Amino acid sequence: MSTEAKLQPVRGMNDILPTEIAYWQHLEGAARSLFAEYGYQEMRVPMLESTGLFKRSIGELTDVVEKEMYTFDDRNGDSLTLRPEITAGLVRAMISNGLLHNQRQKIWTCGPAFRHERPQKGRYRQFHQIDCEVFGFAGPDVDAELILMTARLWQRLGIQRLTLNINSLGTPESRKLYRDKLRQYFTEHKSKLDEDSLRRLDGNPLRILDSKNPDMAEVVANAPLITDHLDAESSKHFATLRQHLDAVGIQYVINPRLVRGLDYYSRTVFEWMTTELGSQATVCGGGRYDGLVAQIGGEPTPAMGWALGEERIIALMQAQGIQVQGNQPDLYIALVGERAEAAGLALVETWRNVLPGVRIETNCGGGSFKSQLRRADKSGARYAVILGDSETEQQVAGLKNLRADEPQAQVPWTQLAAELMQRLI
DSSP states (O other), X not given: OOTTTSOOXXXXXXXXXXXXXHHHHHHHHHHHHHHHHHTOEEOOOOSEEEHHHHHHHHOTTSHIIIIIOEEEEOTTSOEEEEOSSSHHHHHHHHHHTTOOTTOOEEEEEEEEEXXXXXXXXXXXXXXXXXXXXXXXXXXHHHHHHHHHHHHHHHHHHTOOOOEEEEEEXXXXXXXXXXXXXXXXXXXXXXXXXXXXXXXXXXXXXXXXXXXXOGGGHHHHHTSOOGGGGOOHHHHHHHHHHHHHHHHHTOOOEEOTTOOOSSTTOOSEEEEEEOSSSTTOOEEEXXXXXXXXXHHHTSOOOOEEEEEEEHHHHHHHHHHTTOOOOOOOOSEEEEEESHHHHHHHHHHHHHHHHHSTTOOEEEOOXXXXXXXXXXXXXXXXXXXXXXXXXXXXXXXXXXXXESSSOOOOEEEEHHHHHHHHHHHHO
């Protein structure tokens, strides 16, 4: 097959290779442990949902819905969409499964999402999120808990130099009043708006604040601040959240321009940001969405959540030089000869029974002692057990330390499991 004819992955959708997977497993394992400690339960939801779900939840005038969704009609003529984010599907699942009536839920999930964007470092068409959501909690204490969980996750991963931005978007009622003031302001500066902003001026001028167009930076910077137009209850909610963060020593920046990219947010919103990944500055973000459950069709339910981009977190860990232990074996079994292979495979299975957690890779496919020891060294194993036909006849095995310069030991089979346990556990 010619180079031109070789099959390639879809643009912006990447293979995750065995050499890279240790970072993914480390991140997901750290998150899984953290969620368990805080009392959050795992849940998994489909990657494919009705298109209407995302139009109702995310907002029809957002970039996500207007430009980025993978949408198609199935054979029944139903419009379906690959999820561009996970929250909407989780909320739908909570309603569909009756998990919200007179209940409070703390939920997390992870998996891929899809957006048809221009691929670049840290921004892909298939990307992976870890997502954490709470339902039935109205107070700022749970807002603080969700943010504190992210701070603790960075600590466990060894990530440094992240900046926490926070803001409050108020209630839908106060935001409507602010939206009117914003519409009036941008109408007065209509000549400075780009095409996207002009389209959003009447429908949702808050989206203009999210513009990435540098030519609009000045007009956006001078726009009215939402923090100056909050209702009293939202102001109190935001002040209490800051008190909780201050009490734990979490540093933050109040960013009144932070509105997030989705329409369903209300009151608290936040983003963790870095300067070490170029234009992809946000690595984790979220906020409160008290109206979303009712908007989708459920009973009014306060809710809040966040999501982090796994690709960006991993890229940041690598940029900061954080090393992650791979999945290399602890023990490599070199077997040369038919008798050694037959006896060795059976022997290794007995060791697996008494050496829990020890990773043992057995050489398969034959080869000389020399070639098998090269494989053992390349595997990253700490020790090699060497077994040939003559050793099999004598019921002994060679035990070689692959990471230290010490003599190879000859160990009887009856003592080998105990010897391995002493060295490896």
